[in-house]
Amino acid sequence: MNSDTTQVSALVTIIVPVFNDEETIAAALDSAVDQTLTQIEIIVVDDASSDKTPEIVASYMKRDPRIRLIRHPENMSAFQARRAGIFAANAPYVLFLDGDDELDRNAAARSAATAEAHEADIVQFGIQIFYPNGKSGDAWEQRSQPKHTELLGDDILPALFPPNGRAAGQLWKYLFRTEVLRSAYDLTPRGARFYRANDLPIAFLAALVARRYRSIPDKLYRYFWRRGASTLEATAQEAIAFQVSAIDAFRATDDAVREAAYRHTNPEALLASHAAATLSIAGIAMRWALGTSDHHLFDLAVGEIRDRVGSIDMIRAAVRHQPAVLERLAEATEPPRLGEREVKSVLITTANLTTGGVSMVVLAQAAFLAQHGHKVSIAVRRSGNDSTLLPEDTPFYEVINGDLADRLDTWADICRREQVDVVIDHRILYSTDWHAYALMAAALGIPTIGWIHNFAGRPTYDLNDMHGYLKRSLPSLAHVVALSPLDVAFWKLRGISHVSYLPNPPSPMILNQGADVPRRHAPGDRLELVWIGRLEQHTKQVRELIAIASELRTLEVEFRLRVIGPDQPGYSAARLNAAAEKAGLASYLEAVGALRGSELVAALDGADAFVGTSVIEGYQLTIIEAQSRGLPVFMYEMPWLVPVQDNQGVVSVPQGDALGLARQMAAILRDPERYNQLSSASLAAARRLLDVDYAALYVKLVNGALDTAYSPEPSLQDASQLLDLTIFFAERHSGIREKLHKAERTGRAALERVEKMERKEAYLRRQLSRIEKLERKEAYLRQQLSIARRNADRGDTKGSATTLSAPDVTGLDVAGVRDTPAPARSELLKRGPIAKLLMRARRNLGAALRLRARRTRVVGGTIRDSRLILDIRAPHGHEVVGAELRRHLADGTIELPLEVSRKGPGLYSASHDVTEGGKRRWRVAARVRSKGREKTLELPIETRASSSGDAHMNIRFNDGETVQFFRSSGRASKSARV
Template sequence: MSTAPLVSIIVPVYNDEATIAATLDSALAQSLSEIEIICVDDASTDASLRILESYQERDPRVRVIRHDRNLSALQSRRTGALSASADYLLVLDGDDELEPNAARVALELAHEAEADLVGFGVTVIEKDGRTGGSYEGRLQPAHRVLDGAAVLQGLFPIGKPAQGQLWRYLFRTDLFRSAYTHIADGTTLARVNDLPLMFLIAALATRYVSTETRLYRYHFGRGGSGQQVDTIERAEFYASAIASIDLIRPAVDVLAETYSDPALLRESYESTRLSIVGYVCSQLIDRSDSTVLDDALSHLHTVASADDIVRGTARFYPAKLSTLKFHLPAVGTDDSAVAQVRSVALVTSSLRSGGVTMVMLAQAHYLRQAGFEVILVARSGGSDRTLVPAGTTFIELSGRTFVERLQDWAAICRRHQVDMVIDHQLLYTDRWPEFALMARAEHARTIGWIHNSFARPLYDGNDRLSLIEKCSNALARLVTLSPLDSAYFALRGVSHSSYLPNPPSPLLNESLSQSTAKKSPAGHIELVWWGRLEDRTKKVLDLIEVAVQLKAFGVSFHLTVIGPDWEDMTAKRFNAHARRRGVSDCVKAVGPLRGARLTEAIDAADAFVSTSIIEGYQLTIAEAQARGLPVFMYELPWLLLTQQNEGVVAVRQSDPRALAAKIAEVAGNPVRYQQLSHAAVEAAKRARDYDFAALYRGVVTDTLPAEFSPQPSLEDAKELLGLSVFYSERARSRGKSPLSVPTSRGARAWSTLAPAGRAVLGLFPRLRPMVHRVKQRLRVD
């Protein structure tokens, strides 16, 4: 060449025979003629080298350098940069093109601003020829001028997905070479081989300027980008991007020693690294065939920690948590983190006058008593803010979309430095795992709290039981309300399950301060029921059937039903049904009563009647017993409150005649009534005989006594199988089969029970005949 080149164009080439001619044509068509084109063939096995040599023979501005072996684009660019004679250089991949004025526009801007780094616009061409997509939008320059540490801060913004493509910039050649001094000569990178170098360049640059003019044409999907993951080898290729960013960690440590803002440098690197980890996870989820996805994500966990995968995905690609939640190892126990728990977030859907909210508010009281800072969080609107205790922080998520609410949640965890989350929504939403992972991304662990029996999802006909089991690794601990429920999850492989009693309600606490046994009723017995008027689980219409049977037995009685209307029942409908059954003179729903009016109604009664088909921790039992009332109920054998409780009379489920017979028997036996009333008071005292502050401190700090995580027994297994059959059949009778994939109803029920059955048989082989009888009973072919 007669004149020295002003810009060197570095072209790394590897098996680009289909595109390299168009690439070189775009370089040679530059309006700035004072250029050199350094083509580094990385041991291509196709006709690429022959094409390069033909261009070299045609135009002296083209130089070809050949590697004897494949060293990756990282080393090809190094070779080209070391051979460059111009003060500035551009990087042009062998399957892309430059716009004709690229070199001139970028160089003029560099000279004008005395910049060592110039950014410019990019056109992204999809496989079908379209341009202007969202990816193209993200590649455009975001800053006009940046100086000093602001260059790194602007090009690699903390908390934003990292963009490190070298072909978006013109570089001062000395700057480009300087970055390479921090990367070993023999280093090869299969994927994302430009971003690590670009990060170092941004850290070393002193001035950056940009133009919106689009100077580069990038063909998406020609190289390694945009490919389907249909083999584990392809998954390993995608995941190798993480090794690329890990490569420069030592260099970052060295640069931090002299960098103007070392904290910014380190934070920018960590954000960039997590961005790459999240990107890889996102790409594997989006592009993996169903047959490869499990193995692909398993491999990902061998090249990055579970915490980094969760953090990277949650912060940068939160929508992918809905898939990642099924592919996680268990949350490890970090003793130092557990010991330093200071702030606990209690989470529900919304605060309202219901059982879950009351439990949560009581927990808040005891956690504060145990020395923790407590915040209350509602994921939905419509909370009754009058329920929030004075001095307690309460927050509602405000995001309109699910991803926005996840991001709101992450911001709450950061702002309040949340260490532990207690999520009360496991039985009521399918989205709790994503929130648990988002909390984990902000260094907070999640305890899942189940407010009903393990069989509730079976009875409801939904798959939330399976969801809890599949996603239990998102939880630091799973808390149930009974030993039997804890046994179920232990049998299903959830080893970190425990049980705890619910805290006492205000009514229970108040009642125990003045609890005494009641006198035996004389000739007439007053019965009471209170709760929400709901027939699906509380079976309030069975109360009318109990009344019908009591009337048939000739018992003088009155039954008062107290509680608010609910979705499937109202006081008006209940009373209309009582009229139709001919018992409106002795049973009546009176609506909700609170405070003194409720306690007056309870004290006017002689016994509490319950017809629930399923409950988690029925505090009305303890509340009734605290005021001396014997309890008559259907059997709920797992209930902690009914165990060793001599103040409870239970009959088999859904048998109002048997329940009425027991009430009639006790009503006519003053001695037996007195025994039951005394036993009721003692049982209520035991229900409150826990140090709840100590228990909650134990569960939050992972120091809960072993007695609350009992090992399942043979009797537990038998009980669980029986309950599973019962509730699956009840679901079928209500027209809601637990699963809908198998064709027959019995087969659907069995498909739900089979995993639990196999787990039980693994521990207790002697149960095989009983399991076979269950299968036959469900008529599974």
């Protein structure tokens, strides 16, 4: 470096904080001293390295006086190292370079030129991120590129740190005005030491202080992932503290941001950006600190993070940035206990509010709790709700907008607005995000009660992994409510101790039916049967009704079976009626759709018995509704159901025993007294359920005061029965599992065939390209040979030399051809280099033509009387059975059919009326039959295919793939767009 350069004042200071970077500091300094801008100074701040880093820097200082070294006597963190460099800088602009990264040669020149040209306080540039395997260009790198060209004033910070966005505050992707950085550091505690995410607070405060921002797309910084020691994993208590300290680093900006909000033109946006960045940095801490498999370390990390940001923001940070840890938080969370405070306000939540069974339970619970003086609110998490079902003056909320993080914020607002004391969630068995709502409620100090509306074996029957999720997430609930003692045994055996069973409340139809219903009279000659439920096969087994009806007819029972219920995506009343007609049961069985209110009551009152075919239920409300009208119940057994236990009005047979169920129903026609007994027992069972004080039960539940009788301990008999049921559900779907495996194997085989065909297609395309290249070469060589002979005969050296200078015919001795006597000239041309090239081209062309001859192709075409006629040649053993013109557009394919006729062996004619004219670039497709198999192919066009036209129209073959026809008025008319 010459002395003149050293006297020029620096325009850019490159600050390099280092700590034990001996393996990489040389590459970093090489990239700094090699800058195209020579007006730089390089300040290396050594943060008390214990390796050879200072010695390496010193060796560079001897070679380049632009380098200075500042040494800390003790490790003070990169936060303080950068501070030292900034306050020692002499240049008006600063670039940062970590000791394990590199700068592009133009980094200082390009960024400083932009800053000076636009008077910018901050210039952002593109970056490259390299991984240990050498790869780059991933999604992180793409997200890290500049997104804004110019920003001014108070718009800078919300744009660089958007609300609800991910905070990315790496200082090394910006050039800063030095005074902006000094002002940012003045807003932080002077002696603070931050070892994790220590650049984020300064980047945030610099964006707050800056007044003008510009960006350039040039990638001027090379970041090497894991080359240094900045990403430690949480394997010990010290590592946990290191990762969580990132939150402390950013919280150092709190006071400055609150103060700036008073002067900011948009304080809401400023505070939202700050809150979002806080959540983002908490999410980063969670990613590393909560990634441990050690439960003790995990609990320690949760406590550390909660102490810094609070329970609410910890949940919000997890949902927004690290959703994978939510289930672990649910598993580790100790929920608020029921009974710790007086319950005045209850929030009940479900999927949506309809006339379905769960909705009826929600509405009944709301009514009972309201009768007892509780304030009740209802919240749903799906759209499509019937608000007319709501009790009067009941607050109703739809938590449906935005992503899960947005919905949780809405959820928290509802809990605060309604001053909720307890949440009852009815979505436990049918969703996998309820634990997030329970965690948010717990963060607000509100316990959540989960209500499970089906038998515990339902996930096994459904072949899903819900049981694993529930075992991990149920600990986040203050209490779990199931619907039977056997359910309680199941969950306790799974380790969930805070579980009880409670009966579902009666439906409004039962509660509003008025006076006692008299016992039904025995049926006469015909048995009137009714089935009620969703027309769904998976659990309701609606198709079993065909089997039962068939058995009843075989037993010569006169009956009519009415099937009542709404259609489902997999089945409908029309399908059931069609199946009944096909089985010859149309006069016996009829699906009538959904009935409600008085129509449903009338249907029950017009029946003699209720039929149940479900394989799994939690609390089949239709059984109670039928019994409340005095109907005996005939069903497939579900021994866990509370409504059927000790219920003498129910007759059950093993699952799938259609004949056994038919015989039981046939028996009551022959035994009127038996029918009367069943009807009386049904009424008695319904009255017992109506006599339950549901309001008192629910009040005890929300206050944590349920009797222990509702939470029995599991017995060996319970375990045996649960094991039998689990095996039954698993074996029931063994065939489905085999079908799934077969489908997977078939899918893999199909994928392999597709990949093989794609490889073959690629090979054929390469061959076709080669053929076309050889054809062009042959035509070129023929032309060159003709010109060479003509020029040689004339002795035209210039013409020969000019003509034969093409790259495909280089190295020919044209002068020798010219100087050869005429008798020998012809022999030379026959045996010379041109003749050899031509012979080789002919051989290659012959091979290519033989390959093409094995393909169906277009060999010519004409337009006669405004009708396009294409000549198609098919190889031996192939027959053209149809053809069409195709044009591929962005939104689909247009097809024009061609009439095909045979002209001779292997030759076909395909025609189409072209009076409309003006069509351009059509492909020709044909259906070709060979050996009994038929394929549709897009046909190539022979390079030498001939074309002709009539007086008004003409045809041309464009590029070996497409055909065009047009009006022949001197030139092709402007093609009409199709």
